[in-house]
Amino acid sequence: MPVPENRKCSKCGNPRVKRSGYCLVHRAEYMRLWRRTHPLTPEQRKKMNCRAYTHVLVKRGVIIKQVCMSCGDPDSYIHLPDYSDPRYVVWLCRKDLSGVNAYLIAKRKVDGAR
Ligand SMILES: [Zn+2]
Numbered sequence: 001m002p003v004p005e006n007r008k009c010s011k012c013g014n015p016r017v018k019r020s021g022y023c024l025v026h027r028a029e030y031m032r033l034w035r036r037t038h039p040l041t042p043e044q045r046k047k048m049n050c051r052a053y054t055h056v057l058v059k060r061g062v063i064i065k066q067v068c069m070s071c072g073d074p075d076s077y078i079h080l081p082d083y084s085d086p087r088y089v090v091w092l093c094r095k096d097l098s099g100v101n102a103y104l105i106a107k108r109k110v111d112g113a114r
């Protein structure tokens with residue numbers, strides 16, 4: 001069955017990936033190039049490294065998962081108020097993570113701990 005014209009990779013004519021102008025091969029090539037021409041800022045790199053390290057600490061059991069510090073919901077997620085300290089985490093549920101509570105709790109903890 002021939003590939004319809006509007007579903008073809010703009011480089012080679014193979015069927016393209018959904019929501020992309022390219023096939024699998026050429027999309028991967030494009031992403032690689034994009035990474036090279038759009039390097040992470042030092043700030044982004046720092047955040048990424050910090051988050052990765054925090055998850056290692058959780059896996060090792062150094063950081064123990066806690067319930068949401070705002071409402072006690074056991075379905076909690078890690079929030080990092082300070083990206084220079086991967087051991088310094090705040091646990092919040094999805095609801096509180098996006099709310100103003102995240103800011104308040106993080107601030108209170110920072111003020112109390114320092
Ligand atoms: Zn292609």
Ligand SMILES: [Zn+2]
Nearest residue numbers: 068071093096
């Ligand atoms: Zn909560």
